[in-house]
Amino acid sequence: MANDTLPTIVVLISGSGSNLQALIDATQNGQLKANIIGVISNRQKAYGLERARQAGIPTESVSLKRFKDEGKTREDFDDAVALLIAEKYRPDLVVLAGWMHILSPRFLAHFPRDNVMNLHPALPGQFDGAHAIDRAFEAFQQGQIKETGIMVHKVIADVDRGQVILQQPVPILESDTLATLEDRIHTAEHQIIVRGAQAFLDELTAA
Numbered sequence: 001m002a003n004d005t006l007p008t009i010v011v012l013i014s015g016s017g018s019n020l021q022a023l024i025d026a027t028q029n030g031q032l033k034a035n036i037i038g039v040i041s042n043r044q045k046a047y048g049l050e051r052a053r054q055a056g057i058p059t060e061s062v063s064l065k066r067f068k069d070e071g072k073t074r075e076d077f078d079d080a081v082a083l084l085i086a087e088k089y090r091p092d093l094v095v096l097a098g099w100m101h102i103l104s105p106r107f108l109a110h111f112p113r114d115n116v117m118n119l120h121p122a123l124p125g126q127f128d129g130a131h132a133i134d135r136a137f138e139a140f141q142q143g144q145i146k147e148t149g150i151m152v153h154k155v156i157a158d159v160d161r162g163q164v165i166l167q168q169p170v171p172i173l174e175s176d177t178l179a180t181l182e183d184r185i186h187t188a189e190h191q192i193i194v195r196g197a198q199a200f201l202d203e204l205t206a207a
């Protein structure tokens, strides 16, 4: 039973939603003192939507392709997603948990409290953007790096360059395959996203 006095979170996803599941579990076991009041995906078949439904959380799916098929732009899509969040849900915190879409300044203008957080599977300034784990593994194989990492950060227009909330190194072993490195990173992500969301909420609600 949701507690009406707790801070609220809306989570944006594009895929499996294992980090969404970590957030859901944490709200249920008391690690994260908040209510997830909505989950939005830009991919209708994202399994994370099923995870939300199983947890009784309202879900929305907004397709960029449908907007483009209707002759609309990325900015129109961003506006629609932003208004959905800011006017229908009005959360204390927006979490991008595998949201694979670069948000325009027009989206961010709807969130003047700068209360949007992203989870990224790399250290600050290392592998900004998509496919970060693949790129880190390739750099390791070429002897360019000895470790990688993960972070949660505030979202600004400049992709993955917002203020870091939490970061954590993740070792890469000589015996690693891409799959074993991904597993190690995802396990670490499921913890940092919870700690990062709580830390950010503490900052936002103290302000």
Ligand SMILES: Nc1nc2c(c(=O)[nH]1)N[C@@H](CN(C=O)c1ccc(C(=O)N[C@@H](CCC(=O)O)C(=O)O)cc1)CN2
Binding pocket: 096, 099, 100, 101, 102, 103, 104, 118, 119, 120, 121, 128, 129, 130, 154, 155, 156, 157, 158, 159, 160, 161, 162
């Ligand atoms: N303005 C911002 N938008 C987003 C940020 C951010 O920090 N500022 N974080 C990203 C998350 N992300 C990495 O953490 C990321 C996701 C996706 C992409 C990307 O290149 N997306 C392509 C589409 C790729 C696809 O559909 O597979 C695109 O948007 O055209 C880069 C970085 C979320 N957004």
Ligand SMILES: NCC(=O)N[C@@H]1O[C@H](COP(=O)([O-])[O-])[C@@H](O)[C@H]1O
Binding pocket: 013, 014, 015, 016, 017, 018, 019, 020, 048, 097, 098, 099, 100, 119, 120, 121, 129, 130, 131, 132, 186, 189
């Ligand atoms: N640039 C953003 C990015 O790469 N995000 C990554 O997408 C995955 C989502 O997994 P999930 O759907 O199982 O939570 C996570 O590894 C997250 O770090």
